[in-house]
Amino acid sequence: MNKIEIQNVSYTYSKGTPFQMVALNDVSVAFEKGKITGLIGHTGSGKSTLVHMLNGLYRPTSGRILLDGQDIWEKPKEISKIRYRVGLVMQYPEYQLFDDTVRLDIGFGPRNQGLSEQEVEERVKEAAEFVGIDDEMLEKSPFELSGGQKRRVAIAGIIAMRPEVLVLDEPAAGLDPRGRREILGGLVRYVERNDATVILVSHSMEDMALYCDNVVVMSHSQVYRSGTVREIFSDADVLADIGLDVPAVAKIASALRHEGIELEGELYTVEGVKRAIIEYIGRSGK
Amino acid sequence: MITDMTLGQFFPGKSVIHRLDPRTKLILTIVFIVATFLASNPVTFLLLTVCTVALVMASGISLGTILKGIKPIIFILIFTAILNVFLTGGVGEPLVAFWIIKIYKEGIIRAVFMALRILILIVGTSTLLTYTTSPIALTDGIESLLSPLKKIKVPVHTFAMMMTIALRFIPTLVEETEKIMNAQKSRGADFSSGGLIKKAKALIPILIPLFVSAFKRADELATAMECRCYRGDKNRTKLVKLSYKGRDALWFVLSALFIGGVIVLGFVAGYMPEELASTNLFRIMFYPI
Structure with missing residues (x-):
């Protein structure tokens, strides 16, 4: 669907x-x-x-x-409701952080949605868990975090709206x-x-x-x-x-096929190609 | 959208006006502004209007762009005109007299002139200068024109560099503001509804990230400039040296004829001294434009 x-x-x-x-x-x-x-x-x-x-x-x-x-x-006037249903994490979203603590910043979206404080708290916890932010970090200022941590906080800010x-x-x-x-x-x-x-x-x-x-x-x-x-x-x-490139491992698989080695399966992940090669070796009895 | 604002923007092109030396354009702009304030009767305003239209046509800037640039000042235009209509006293019978409101013929004439003056000022100077001169050329021109001040130890180069950087970063900041606004909108921020205090509060999620990144950017820029051994004015050479050409001389002659025409026509028609003597709050207010 x-x-x-x-x-x-x-x-x-x-x-x-x-x-x-x-x-x-x-x-x-x-x-x-x-x-x-x-x-x-x-x-x-x-x-x-x-x-x-x-x-x-x-x-x-x-x-x-x-x-x-x-x-x-x-209904162009109700476009903000669409934004709660379709969450967008922009490129380099760490620029959008502004609040005093990570907890407040992640809660910004849910609070705008008009949820109760208790629900906001739940959402913040859930979102923090998805991106791997621990309780200690929730009390820090977003500006003292490293780049990667800021990124997580920004993504959590969108996930917390549960789009x-x-x-x-x-x-x-x-x-x-x-x-x-x-x-x-x-x-x-x-x-x-x-x-x-x-x-x-x-x-x-x-x-x-x-x-x-x-x-x-x-x-x-x-x-x-x-x-x-x-x-x-x-x-x-x-x-x-x-x-554009395909994954490096898919290139290997494609090169092997050009050489007449018939691989089958998921030929675009390391796991998939590995399995296909093992299977091929078993099949051809070499 | 903020990026749709055209007033003060540069539109690259190859017209006669684009190719003029920025110093010429700066001087012409000053001449133009003086002429606008000297104009005082229908004949001089006609001359001004004709010249402005000619300038716009010579610059190759589309009429749509010019109109878009006028849009933000329409309110000021109407406001000025209305005040002038009501507040100008006159000799003889008022045209309309109702309660404390009296409208005189002079008031209407003055309102029309004032509105026309502001309009011509904006359209003329922006066509001559901002629409057709790149910010870099503009600051180069200013630095060159002000360079005699170096003799009395005015840091002209530093000022010019500051201006260049400020101008250069306006689009960047606008873009950044839009990016941050979009990000906060995506989190359900609402910038348009509510009272004044609520609206001001709604700006916090934009202003804080904007300031943080502006400071960071300034710091990075300073470091980058130092890495390339920037030490200011001393021993610095320019890639493109400004030089006056034949066409610049032609434009100087044209502008001399233009301002001469405005002055002569003003005297011929007569009531220039009275107009010059009258102080008008709005004229002073808009002088810097």
Whole structure:
């Protein structure tokens, strides 16, 4: 089932000035409920613009955005309600922290939603747990934290609103491998527990292969390809055509197949390729 | 959206005015401002209007952009005009007399002139200067024009560098503000409803991150400049040296003719001294524009 559907959406920045720029050109794409969909593409391919549209920060120049089959711009005055349902974590979200303590900052969203203090407290605890923030850190000022910790706090600030759709614009950019694993792992748990839909913008093909169910590839303000991770990553040449990479391990698998070695299975994760090779060796009896 | 504001923005282009030396444009702008204040009768205003229209056409800036730039000052225009209509006294019979309100012919004429003056001032100076001159060229021009002051130990270069940096970072800060606003909107922040105090409070989630990042940015910029051995004015050379060309001379002649025309036409029509002598609060207020 489709949770969010984008129909023929176009967006032009600064229309009618010399700075006019088309960011999205007749884009149609759907995001499945309860799945993690990865969004990849070059810088300037329209990913961030698309992401800003999903929770109504930008209004499409033309076209519609449907959330559960309903146009989010049907009642423009109630667009803020859409923002509670579709949570957006921006690029480098640590810039948005402002409150005295981490606890208050994470509670900013839920408090705006009009929840009681007790509920806010519950949400803060739950969100902190998803991203790996301990009780001690909750009492600190967000400004004395390290970059990676700030990132977690900012993401928790969105998760605390318990959105049905969680959109993240490069949540792991600039983090160390452990930070990446913890934050992205937290997302998977969030999806499982709340039957949420996640849209993840990333440049890391490895992360895509590990955490996503579906992938949407964008190029030159349009959707270039969309499908399951397997469909997209099994064909290295298609992505190479627009200058994108597949995961390194998928390249190895593809090279092996070119050599006439018939591998089968999930040929885009290290685990999957390992299994396929072992299976191949067993099959060919070498 | 904030980024839609056009007043004070630079629009790259290759028109006659774009290609003028920034110093020429600065001097022409001063001449233009003086001329606007010297204008006092229908004939001079006609000359001013014609010249402004010619300037806009020569600059190749679209009419839409100009109109967009006027939008933020429309309220000031109307406000000034209305005050002038009601507060200007006159000789002879008032046109309308009702309770304490008296409207004279002079008041209406004055209101029209005043509104036209502000309009011409804004459109003319922005076309001549901000729309068609890049901020860098502008500060280079100012530094060069003020350089005689160096002899009396005024740190002209430092001021120019400060101005360059300030101008350069306006778009960055605007972008940053928009980014932070969007982030807080995504967390359900509401900037438009509620009373004055509530609205002011709603700004806290924007102002704090904005200040934090502005300070951080300033610090990083200073470090980056030091890394490249920036020591201010001393022994510093310029990549693009300013030089006057033939067309600059042509524009100086044109502007001399222009201001001469305004003065002569003003005297021909007569009531210039009275107009010059009258002090008007709004004229003083808007002088810096």
